Amino acid sequence: MEIAPVTTETPPDDAPVIVWFRRDLRLADNPALAHALATGRPVVPVYIHDEGGTVRPAGAASLWWLDGSLRALAADLAAKGAPLVLRRGNCEAELRHLIAETGAATVFLNRLFEPEAWSRDADIAHGLKAEGVECRGFNGSLLARPGTVLTGSGGPYKVFTPFLKTLLAGTEPSPPVPAPAAVSGVGTLASACIDDWSLKPTRPDWASGFVGTPGEAGAAAALAAFVDHGLGTYSRDRDRPAVPGTSRLSPHLHFGELCPWRAVAAARSAAADGRVPGPEAEKFVAQLGWRDFSTHLLHQFPAMADRAFRPDYDAMPWREDPAGLAAWQTGQTGFPIVDAGMRQLWATGWMHNRVRMIVGSFLVKDLLIDWRVGERWFWNTLVDADPGNNIQNWQWIAGSGADAAPYFRVFNPVTQGEKFDADGRYVRTWVPELRRLPDRWLHAPWTAPPEILRQAGIRPGHDYPRPIVDHARARLRALDALRTITPARNSDD
Structure with missing residues (x-):
């Protein structure tokens, strides 16, 4: 695509500034927006739906969340006086079009730190700087910018x-910055209609049961609910998938x-006020x-x-197993805790963190399928799919990552289910065909006596699959x- 040059004339004192929103879809605590407003100039907020670029496209579930988040941001900005401009295409080309339309001479943005986005942004910044347009970047997504915790x-x-110790000891907390009372815009600019982007899946509409409320207000509500109802028992309940013991903040943070x-x-603050124990707050x-x-x-x-x-680990002898992969993806492995997790993922766009580890271990250890296959599936089906977390966590499970689980740790899906879903509430929610099976056999239904299976209405291999391994x-x-590929060592769990 041809990238048009921008004017190099000296901008007037009242030239607007562009705030390029990406994964910083909020008004409060937004460094790029705050610094743009501090200039006293009119602000042009823009979101560019990148197409055909070098950055990995968002997965289908993430696009569902993005749709809601952009609608919420657009409403918030419109109420403040500066409508959100939506553009679609090559990011650099669209920025240049907007600069030419508005006469802006500065682009403010919050940085993206994954390699592809980092390189793209650097190329854009260098290209614009050569033509007299400054790009100013800030850290709006992490506790500390990469390169500062060494x-x-x-x-x-x-x-x-x-x-973690160095991060918390050496990083100055970012002070809270309230959302601005008003944002001075520049009038009407051409903007795409988000409905035309078709971000929500339709064929089929497998997102109809997705959970969560995208947007800054939804994030604030989720944080408040977690602090009030989940933080106090976080270290215990975060491993119990049937209990709402996790923060559910991951898509809001992403x-x-x-x-x-x-x-x-x-x-x-909740710990300082005595509302929750201090160790629980620090665990979070x-x-x-x-x-x-x-x-x-x-x-x-x-x-x-x-x-x-x-x-x-790149020499790992992974297996090609299309049937096993399909059974894993659809929650038909015959291992109830694994199937419950994969069905929860497909139905809601989210999966409990403990269960993510269990299903991940099953794919890479029990089925010997490459961790990258699982990472791609999660990327497409998780509303909170985050480049760093997704890749690092899959490598942690596979044993190939930094500070990873020992290679000989192979989660037993039966004992994991018995430990973390002892009363079977999680499995019975997502694998309802087993709901009448007594707890004793719930996590290993193939071990139940024939009479127990008959009473529960289960025909192995018909009503519920036999274990695939x-x-x-x-x-x-x-x-x-x-x-x-690794030195021999004791392989006991």
Whole structure:
């Protein structure tokens, strides 16, 4: 695509400034917007739906969330006096069109730190600077910008615990900045209609049951609800998938509807007021730190986007198993906790974090399917699919990532279900064909006596699938494969 030049004439003192929204879809605590408003000039807020660029396109579930988040942002900006301009196409070309239309000489943006977006933004900034247009970038998505949390020798951390300690000890919290009372715009500009973008899936409309309220107001409500009802027992309940014990803030954080420092402040304020125990608040803060850790790693080691962080793991003898993959994707593996998680994912666009680890281990260890296959499926089906978290967490499960789980850790889906869903509420919600099966056999229905199965209305292989693998044998197969690329060691769980 031809990129048109922009004017290099000296801009007038009242030339507007562009705020390029990306994954910072909020008005409060938005550094790019705050600095743009501080200039005293009119503001042109724009969101560009990137097409055909170098940045990985969002998955289908993420696009559903994006649709709601953009509509919420557009309404908020319109109420403040500066309608959101929507454009579609090549980001640089659309920015140049907008600069030519408005006479803007400065573009304010909050940085994206994944490698593809970082490189694209740098190229755009250099190109515009050569023609007299300044790009000013800020950190609006992380607790700390990559490159600022380093070891004593000046290198990036590869282990989470010391990273977190340095992050929290050496990073000044970002002070809260309220949403502006008004935003001075520039009048009517050409803008696309979001309905024409068709961001929501329609054939089929598999998003009809998705959960969550996109937008800045939805993020604030979710944070308040978590602090009031979930934070106090977070360390215990976060591993129980049938209990609303997690924050559910991940999509709000991914799309920048919530500043992570505001989440930290809310948790610590609740602890300071005596509403929740201090260790519970810090456990939640550590999870926010893991999000930073994952993004820092991807920024500093860009090859891990599609290569094993530990190079030996690129020699892993993965299997091609289309039938096994399809059973995993559709929640038909015969292992209830795995099937419950995959069905929850498809129905709601979200999956409980503990179950993400269980289903991930099943794919890469029990089925010996490449972690990248699972990462791509999650990328397309999670509303909170985040580049750093998604890649780092899948590599953690596979044992190939930084500070990853030991290679010999192979989650047993039966014992995991019995431990974290002891009363079966989670499985019975998402695998209703097993709802009449007593707890004793719920997580391993193939072990139930024939009479118990008849009473529960279950015909193995008809009403519910038989296990597609024998876990004990699959575990040994995984360990044998892993020993070909890793030093021999004790393989006991």
